[in-house]
Amino acid sequence: MPELAEVEYARKRWDAGIGANIIAVELHATKRVFRGTDTRELKRQLIGRRLLSSVARGKQMLFRFGGDNSLGIHLGMSGSMRMEPPGFRAAKHDHLVLRQAKQALVLRDPRQFGRARFHHGKSRPDWWSAAPEIGSPEFTSEYFDDFLARHRRAPVKAVLLLQSGFPGIGNWMADEILWRAHVVPNRRVEKLKAQERTALRRATRFVSREALRIVGHDDSNLPKTWLIHERWSAKGVCPLHKTPLERATIGGRTTAWCPTCQR
DNA sequence: ATAAATGTTAAGAA
DNA sequence: GTTCTTAACATTTA
Numbered sequence: 001m002p003e004l005a006e007v008e009y010a011r012k013r014w015d016a017g018i019g020a021n022i023i024a025v026e027l028h029a030t031k032r033v034f035r036g037t038d039t040r041e042l043k044r045q046l047i048g049r050r051l052l053s054s055v056a057r058g059k060q061m062l063f064r065f066g067g068d069n070s071l072g073i074h075l076g077m078s079g080s081m082r083m084e085p086p087g088f089r090a091a092k093h094d095h096l097v098l099r100q101a102k103q104a105l106v107l108r109d110p111r112q113f114g115r116a117r118f119h120h121g122k123s124r125p126d127w128w129s130a131a132p133e134i135g136s137p138e139f140t141s142e143y144f145d146d147f148l149a150r151h152r153r154a155p156v157k158a159v160l161l162l163q164s165g166f167p168g169i170g171n172w173m174a175d176e177i178l179w180r181a182h183v184v185p186n187r188r189v190e191k192l193k194a195q196e197r198t199a200l201r202r203a204t205r206f207v208s209r210e211a212l213r214i215v216g217h218d219d220s221n222l223p224k225t226w227l228i229h230e231r232w233s234a235k236g237v238c239p240l241h242k243t244p245l246e247r248a249t250i251g252g253r254t255t256a257w258c259p260t261c262q263r
Numbered sequence: 264a265t266a267a268a269t270g271t272t273a274a275g276a277a
Numbered sequence: 278g279t280t281c282t283t284a285a286c287a288t289t290t291a
Contacts, residue, residue, distance in 0.1 A: 031287095032286070032287070035286095077287095078287090078288075078289085093288085109287095110287075110288050110289065111286085111287050111288050111289080112286080112287055112288080113286070113287075150279085150280080151280070151281085152280095153280070153281070154280075154281060154282090158281080158282090251282090252282075252283070252284090
């Protein structure tokens with residue numbers, strides 16, 4: 001279930017392994033999560049190395065190891081991370097297991113839309129995004145408006161899903177943001193008034209910050225007033241006045257919105 | 264059995 | 278050349 005905050009939560013699942021050596025690496029080398037990755041090199045380099053630190057950017061994670069080695073992880077649609085006891089046996093979908101003396105770090109991904117990549121060297125991996133994060137000082141209104149301007153013909157929902165401008169935003173967050181900004185998801189970006197763009201940017205920052213604070217911290221539930229709790233079910237209603245939600249495919253994804261709140 | 268699922272990306276169209 | 282749309286990827290669940 002990985003968007004910005006779920007990714008942050010997943011990243012921390014491996015925190016207990018920081019500072020400890022990797023004594024063995026087990027992986028399902030032919031699985032799609034390793035597409036484009038040299039798994040033999042990954043294994044060869046990581047064994048005997050210490051896990052030093054980790055960072056997340058949007059939906060991407062980077063785990064740094066000794067010897068200038070790093071492991072990039074993206075959870076795709078169904079990826080998850082967890083810790084298991086040392087004697088743990090990998091199941092069918094546990095595609096990567098990093099064994100340490102006191103625990104095993106596990107990456108699981110049944111659908112395999114996610115991926116695990118390896119990078120050796122001091123340089124920044126070319127797959128590591130440089131886009132400003134939503135909570136960062138670089139995410140200014142100028143930057144925001146400029147990004148929207150470059151995608152003026154697309155429906156605003158589709159643009160919110162672009163990781164090059166909105167790192168970490170996914171399907172539920174995009175719907176949540178649009179609902180709070182009172183904008184219908186299929187509005188062309190060029191039709192947004194300045195006031196609506198401001199509302200959109202505010203909602204983007206609010207949803208990201210609150211999700212990170214609540215879900216990213218300990219996987220707690222978001223307040224009952226949020227749209228997320230209604231949008232999954234076909235019978236979902238607006239949290240404000242119980243109007244049945246509309247739904248359609250926009251930007252290639254199932255989208256839910258309130259026809260009363262959003263224009 | 265068919266459809267849909269919290270994502271990305273290649274390919275082709277505009 | 279850039280932007281936009283859509284199909285495809287692999288598996289489980291409703």
